[in-house]
Amino acid sequence: MKIRDLYLQNSLTKQKEKFVPITDGYVGLYVCGPTVYSDVHLGNVRTFVSFDIIYRYLLYIGYKVRYVRNITDVGHLLDDGEDRISKGARIEKLEPMEVVQKYTNGFHHMMSIFNTMKPSIEPRATQHILEQIEMVQSILDNGYAYVVDGSVYFDTFKFQEDKKCYGDLSGRVIEELMTETRADLKKQDQKKHSSDFAIWMKAEPDHLMKWNSPWSVGFPGWHLECSVMSTKYLGKTFDIHGGGNDLKFPHHENEIAQNIGSCGCAPCNTWLHTNMLLMNGKKMSKSDGNTISPDELFTGDSPHVSKGYTPMVVKFFMLQSHYSSTLDLTDDALAAAEKAYKRLMESIKTLSLLKHKSTGDSLDAEINKPLDDFLDHMSDDFNTPRAIASLFDVVTKINSLKEGHLNLSQLSDTCFNRLTKHFPEYISDVLGLQLETDGDSNNSALESVMELVLDLRQEARANKDWSTADKIRDGLAKSNIVVKDGKEGSHWSFN
Numbered sequence: 310m311k312i313r314d315l316y317l318q319n320s321l322t323k324q325k326e327k328f329v330p331i332t333d334g335y336v337g338l339y340v341c342g343p344t345v346y347s348d349v350h351l352g353n354v355r356t357f358v359s360f361d362i363i364y365r366y367l368l369y370i371g372y373k374v375r376y377v378r379n380i381t382d383v384g385h386l387l388d389d390g391e392d393r394i395s396k397g398a399r400i401e402k403l404e405p406m407e408v409v410q411k412y413t414n415g416f417h418h419m420m421s422i423f424n425t426m427k428p429s430i431e432p433r434a435t436q437h438i439l440e441q442i443e444m445v446q447s448i449l450d451n452g453y454a455y456v457v458d459g460s461v462y463f464d465t466f467k468f469q470e471d472k473k474c475y476g477d478l479s480g481r482v483i484e485e486l487m488t489e490t491r492a493d494l495k496k497q498d499q500k501k502h503s504s505d506f507a508i509w510m511k512a513e514p515d516h517l518m519k520w521n522s523p524w525s526v527g528f529p530g531w532h533l534e535c536s537v538m539s540t541k542y543l544g545k546t547f548d549i550h551g552g553g554n555d556l557k558f559p560h561h562e563n564e565i566a567q568n569i570g571s572c573g574c575a576p577c578n579t580w581l582h583t584n585m586l587l588m589n590g591k592k593m594s595k596s597d598g599n600t601i602s603p604d605e606l607f608t609g610d611s612p613h614v615s616k617g618y619t620p621m622v623v624k625f626f627m628l629q630s631h632y633s634s635t636l637d638l639t640d641d642a643l644a645a646a647e648k649a650y651k652r653l654m655e656s657i658k659t660l661s662l663l664k665h666k667s668t669g670d671s672l673d674a675e676i677n678k679p680l681d682d683f684l685d686h687m688s689d690d691f692n693t694p695r696a697i698a699s700l701f702d703v704v705t706k707i708n709s710l711k712e713g714h715l716n717l718s719q720l721s722d723t724c725f726n727r728l729t730k731h732f733p734e735y736i737s738d739v740l741g742l743q744l745e746t747d748g749d750s751n752n753s754a755l756e757s758v759m760e761l762v763l764d765l766r767q768e769a770r771a772n773k774d775w776s777t778a779d780k781i782r783d784g785l786a787k788s789n790i791v792v793k794d795g796k797e798g799s800h801w802s803f804n
Contacts (some may be wrong), residue, residue, distance in 0.1 A: 386729065437541065547577050550576060551581040628697060
């Protein structure tokens with residue numbers, strides 16, 4: 310496929326811009342990955358599913374993509390100053406790297422459940438300590454950092470005075486920044502200004518994860534890790550940097566400062582940010598019980614849902630909202646998504662049963678337009694809600710062709726071949742949706758059984774044994790399986 314024009318909403322410029330890659334035909338994409346000290350939560354899942362769709366679409370339209378998504382395994386501190394990994398190790402009585410491996414494995418498993426593609430490179434912060442020390446030294450050499458008692462702090466006022474860009478991404482005004490909310494809170498008195506942030510921290514004697522450096526035995530700042538890992542694998546300036554909206558400040562703002570402070574160049578040309586996941590109209594929060602884990606959502610073991618929903622239904626629900634919009638998870642919305650998802654997947658099966666012999670092309674425009682619309686919407690800042698609406702326009706056409714309301718022979722061979730090839734591809738290759746049946750992992754066995762049942766019913770109908778045919782149909786209906794008869798034969802679907 311010829312590479313299509315893309316238009317992306319750049320969080321830095323606050324404008325929708327035509328995407329022009331640094332190297333023609335290639336895209337460098339970096340996404341901030343998880344801090345692996347606990348199970349991945351549903352909000353994280355939404356972010357990584359969104360960027361998986363972005364990765365898939367870039368590949369689908371012909372780009373060669375290097376997708377880098379890191380693992381944070383050191384330096385991400387809690388509000389009390391304790392390292393998240395170290396706290397996990399202390400609570401679970403494990404080595405820090407055991408905690409890292411345990412939750413990295415869990416993260417990968419959950420990403421597999423949601424059928425996301427693996428990134429090209431998945432670097433860990435602890436594997437890049439030397440490179441982080443080198444960047445700290447470069448920032449010091451350029452005059453944008455200072456050392457206090459073995460810790461190194463980024464000088465935000467000096468940087469803003471020279472570069473006048475601190476706060477451009479997040480909209481935060483440096484004079485109004487009274488605290489650094491994510492790191493080194495115990496050492497505020499060491500800073501020249503409260504908005505300064507640590508890029509290397511001197512470790513306390515009992516700190517579990519620490520390394521030698523020119524300034525102290527310590528560990529890197531959280532923001533520094535992504536500056537180093539993104540540019541190591543994608544170059545000093547690359548195409549797209551992504552992450553959750555909650556990372557705009559301080560994490561991404563400080564990444565920009567570190568990169569410019571180190572080499573004088575911005576880390577990327579385009580910033581993309583996903584928005585937050587709400588539940589029942591409110592922010593998810595463990596403290597007030599307004600939360601649900603992915604596993605609870607699958608099993609239905611939660612007061613917030615009336616039953617369990619399969620991973621593909623949850624994924625389809627997520628794609629019904631634009632990645633940059635808030636998404637409100639409710640039981641009613643999930644139930645509606647389940648019905649729509651089943652209808653979409655059923656249409657693939659219906660399409661496969663259509664037998665085509667062309668005598669004209671008068672219907673080609675009706676089929677080609679929604680197929681074209683899907684690509685146009687995906688090329689417009691990866692607008693999955695509108696792209697999915699286009700798919701359902703195709704679903705309506707497929708059902709009309711099956712039921713004889715549209716004449717299948719009036720599709721040209723070229724258009725029919727496009728329909729049968731691209732429609733399933735849009736669903737599986739671009740949106741990453743798979744066929745599933747209410748948690749039954751043995752779909753092929755179910756399909757075989759139903760094929761046999763429908764053959765027996767068809768045989769009864771051919772013999773005018775209407776009572777047996779009706780008995781089979783009515784018995785299936787009691788199990789919420791609907792049998793529909795058409796010109797192309799009988800087919801089934803879940804009610």
